[in-house]
Amino acid sequence: MFARRALLGLAAALALSTAAPAQTQAQTQAQAQAPNPRVRIETAEGPIVLELYADKAPKTVANYLKYVDRGLFDGASFYRASKPPGYAPNDYGVIQGGLQNDPKKVLPPVAHEPTTQTGIKHVSGVISMGRHAPGTAQADWFIVIGDQDYLDADPKDPKKTPGFAAFGKVVEGMDVAQTILGKPVDPKAGTGAMKGEMLVKPVRIVRVRRVQ
Missing domain, CATH: 1.20.5 (Single alpha-helices involved in coiled-coils or other helix-helix interfaces)
Structure with a gap:
């Protein structure tokens, strides 16, 4: 037994x-x-919904979601509209939003994930991280309106031209992004590359939340 x-x-x-x-x-x-996570950016001009490519840019997406989950983007703004001459006011350019390096809210910088690594190109609707040198991106990001491959890393020399870290794309609300791009800018405001690109009236970001 x-x-x-x-x-x-x-x-x-x-x-x-x-x-x-x-x-x-x-x-x-x-x-x-x-599935890749989605977030909804509620702005004073309407909502923008993003799909974040966690499968291709995991570090950048994880960094962005830390801000989202902690509510750190609530009350931020779209403050920049870069639109080169020769185009209709809302057809081509980038709109930039985020915390403008607010020392009370920014988290440590995230490692740079170039387009040569992720395969995410800067086509119309893509969201990408603002930065100074590679590896300094924190809490400011931009949405591309119109294809802009000059923002990609150069596959022939990615060290010389590292590009920006794209990490998702607008799936709803491109009309809202275009509306923000078309708003007036102050020709005297801003410094460096942002000179003349700061919105006269920044567009408030009410809240940013994950889409369940």
């Missing part, structure tokens, strides 16, 4: 040990198939 119970116990243990790897594999597969 004792021997029979021992055999039954051994058989059960073997069944559990063989089932465990299958369960782990199933969990891994489910995680791999998980």
